[in-house]
Amino acid sequence: MGAGHGHDHGVSADSDRRWLAGALAVIVTFLIGEVIVGVIAGSLALLSDAAHMTTDAASIALALWAIRLAARPATGRMTFGWKRAEILSAQANGLTLLLLAAWLGYEAIRRLFEPPEVHGWLVLITALVGVVVNVLATWMISRADRTSLNVEGAYQHILNDLFAFIATAVAGLIIILTGWVQADVVATLIVVALMIKAGVGLIKASSRIFLEAAPEHLDxxxxxxxxxxxxxxxxxxxxxxxxxxxxxxxxxxxxxxxxxxxxxxxxxxxxxxxxxxxxxxxxxxxxxxxxxxxxxxxxxxxHPCAEAHGPRHVPERAPHTH
Incomplete structure (x- = not known):
């Protein structure tokens, strides 16, 4: 005998798509300009931000695709529909964060020993504009349903980029005031640490779902x-x-x-x-x-189910049971 119920979410998929699409448009527009300025300024921090923003754009596009796929009804062999596509998207976002962190970490360490010339003013101005852009994009995505691991994956990408721009702006200011170009590298390493933290968290959460583990809040x-x-x-x-x-x-x-x-x-x-x-x-x-x-x-x-999976739960005071 069974009892089944549907699932309702507080924020509709259509609303999620609108907020994500808005954030994607803002990010892509700024990304193009940042790549140009990063090359001119010779700033690894700006280029790392641009690389990160590329994955931001990709993560949002992937999230939008996963939302559309997850909305398909359960048919044929897909008895749960395509809802797990959102978890695949979240795991992909976590993996891209870790891979990008590895590449940026390597480049940052290399530049510690061979620091190039960095134009502090270009770095500072671009980073401050980036802060404004990412605050707007972060706010847009926060309006979507963040209980969805798919949306949370895109949100973590954008949030880490916001932190990255703040660190880059500080680095640009230090370069202007002191001429210490390694500040650009230090800012990159801070971003790398944040990316690793977010990437590991996304992979851990999505892996729990793939392994059919009970949600953390349910004992x-x-x-x-x-x-x-x-x-x-x-x-x-x-x-x-x-x-x-x-x-x-x-x-x-x-x-x-x-x-x-x-x-x-x-x-x-x-x-x-x-x-x-x-x-x-x-x-x-x-x-x-x-x-x-x-x-x-x-x-x-x-017992009629001698091969029962897991423990057997019985009333605490029930006699003659096991």
């Missing part, structure tokens, strides 16, 4: 105990909690009910509890009456 042991504590339940096993995509937790389980209790009523009670207390709407429950033999002797070997 399977606690939820299993809560299900087993409902009236009429003797045991819960084969409990699985995972995410179809970010913000869409799902649960399935086999529930054994005491003879004489209404399986339908127990199923509805558990489904309501999961929705109300844990915000799990996509629930599939197999509900059966426990055999008198199982209740009487409590022998694991006699």
């Amino acid at each position: 399977p042991a606690r939820i299993g105990a809560a299900m087993a504590a409902r009236d009429g339940v003797t045991e819960v096993h084969d409990l699985h909690i995972w995410e179809i995509t970010s913000g869409s937790p799902a649960l399935s389980a086999h529930v054994l009910v005491r003879p004489g209790h209404d399986c339908h009523a127990v199923r509805e009670d558990i489904a309501h509890m999961l929705d109300h207390d844990h915000h799990i709407e996509h629930v599939t429950l197999q509900v059966d009456h426990a055999s008198p033999t199982l209740l009487a002797i409590g022998n694991r070997d006699s």
Whole structure:
């Protein structure tokens, strides 16, 4: 017997697309100018910002594509639709951050020993314009649904670029005041550290979903105990909690009910509890009456699901169960 529910999100996919498309237009316009100025100024920090902004543009374009793909209905063999495309997008964004950080780190270390001439004023002015552009783009993306790991991946790209421009502006000012051109390299290394942090976070979060791990905010042991504590339940096993995509937790389980209790009523009670207390709407429950033999002797070997996956959850005070 099963209970299933749909998923509603506070911010519509159409709204997400509008905000992301606006941020993409702003970034691409500025990117073209920054590459030109970076070459003229001889600034690695500006060119690294431009390279990062290229991945920003790519990440937003990828996020837009993933949103469109995820909106397709579940058909044929794609029984969950294409919702995991958003997680693929988030993981791709994390990987590009790490790869770009590796390249920029290498270039920065090389320039520590062979510092080129850097035009501080061009660096400072371009970086200040970049701060304004990235504040605008960051605000636009923050208006989209950041509970989506796909949108969060694009947001992290833009946010890191904002930090990068702030560091580059400081470097430009130092070069103007002191002539210390290595400040350009130091700014790049700060950006590299931020990119690594964001990239690792995105890959870790997306990998948890691909590995079907329970969301971090949901404790399977606690939820299993809560299900087993409902009236009429003797045991819960084969409990699985995972995410179809970010913000869409799902649960399935086999529930054994005491003879004489209404399986339908127990199923509805558990489904309501999961929705109300844990915000799990996509629930599939197999509900059966426990055999008198199982209740009487409590022998694991006699259990109808001897190969049950994971622990078995039973009421804390229930006698003769296991």
